Amino acid sequence: MADRIDGLTASALDPEIGEFVERINRGYAEQGEPTDMADRRRIAEAVRESWRSGGPSMAETRELTLDGIRLRLHxxxxxxxxxxxxxxxxxxxxxxxxxxxxxxxxxxxxxxxIAVLGIDYSLSPESKFPVALDEIVRVLDWLPGQADALGIDPARILIGGDSAGANLSVAACLRRRDAGQAPLAGMLLNYGAFDADPTESYPLYGGPDYPLSPEEMDGFWANYVSDAAQLTDPLVAPLRAGLHDLPPAFLAVAECDILAGCNHAFARKLAAAGGEVTEVTYAGAAHSFLEAVSIAPLADRALDDQARWLRERCGP
Structure with a gap:
């Protein structure tokens, strides 16, 4: 049944996405309350274990490090x-x-x-803004010089991420733009956290039937910064930045997500700044829905949409 809040109607979750959310929430409940941050991370890894398994096999996977930063190349x-x-x-x-x-x-x-390089950036609250951003920019600066060793094309480097990772992706592109560096080939942005201020989607999708609550999101923002005043810094909240001269972007927006409102606002502002924007809202999708690809045709379709866009951005 749809809920009505402040004149707006909350949409129903896609059935398979609903199963994913229920299983994720049950997994956290079965693990119990974490005793400290290390335990919280252990629980998060355990709950996600079955969802990260299976899927495509790679011809090659390399474990790398850069200045102590753990990387994985597929x-x-x-x-x-x-x-x-x-x-x-x-x-x-x-x-x-x-x-x-x-x-x-x-x-x-x-x-x-394409090749995909993952980065284990330093986590907050131990490492606050801008530590993770600095690490990501460092990897982007390092990549072109590794082209021969890694078998990659330095003229076709993209960046992507989900939620906080989408935030860091845009912030890294802002940092590069302001340093006078050429734009990357594209930004793949999945249900990003682009501003700390609540939007109209918060009351609609912030309840216990969804995987991300306003209280949890507020805690994440608080962990990330040293002072609340930093929440208006454009590199912390990219929605507040000038968005001109950024790479083309694909925004995958989960309809049933407290972050949907800020994603729509970001897409509008990026387009108004002259950016090339592909925005797709996936009806019935919740935050993190792409991780449900093993059971959800909706996630499978979204990944196909994004793969097609990536191929187009990279050329022949």
Whole structure:
């Protein structure tokens, strides 16, 4: 049954996405309350374990490090020079890893025919803004010089991420633009956290039947910054930035997500600034719905949509 809040109507979850959310929520309940941040991360990894398994096999997977930063490169084919996407996992800057998002990275690699590089950036609250952003920019600056060693095309580098990872993707492109660097080939932005202020989607999709609550999101923002005043910094809240001269963007918006409103606002502002924007709202989708690809045709379709866009951005 649809709920009405402040004159707006909440849409129903897609059945398979609803099953995904119910199983995720049950998994957290079965693990019990975390005792500290390390335990919270352990629980998050355990709950996501079944969802990161299976999926495409890679021709090659390499474990790398850069200045102590853990990286993982997936290549769907060997002996070819491939475009590469730096993928930045979500988790509110606080939890998750390249392990929780391993299947998602392999799906992009296999479907789009590109290399995908995951980064285990430093998590908050131990490492606050701008530590993670600095690490991501460092990897982007390092990648072109590794083209021969990694079999990648330095002229076809993309960036992507989900939730906090989408935030960091845009912030990295803003940092590069302001430094006078050429834009990347594209930004793949999944249900991003682009501003801390609540929107109309918060009361609609912030209840216990959804995977992300306003209280949890507020906690993530608080973990990420050293001071509340930083929440208006354009590199923390990219919706507040000037969005001119950024790479083309694909925004995958989950309809039934507290972050849907800020995603729509970001897409409008990016387009108004002259950006090339592909915005697709997936009806019945919840936050993190792409992780449900093993059971949800909706997630499978969204990944196909994105793979097609990635291929178009990368050219022949």
């Amino acid at each position: 290549r769907p084919v060997a002996d070819a020079v491939l475009p590469v996407m730096l993928y930045i996992h979500g988790g509110g800057w606080t939890v998750f890893s390249i392990d929780t998002h391993d299947r998602l990275m392999r799906e992009y690699a296999a479907r789009a025919g």
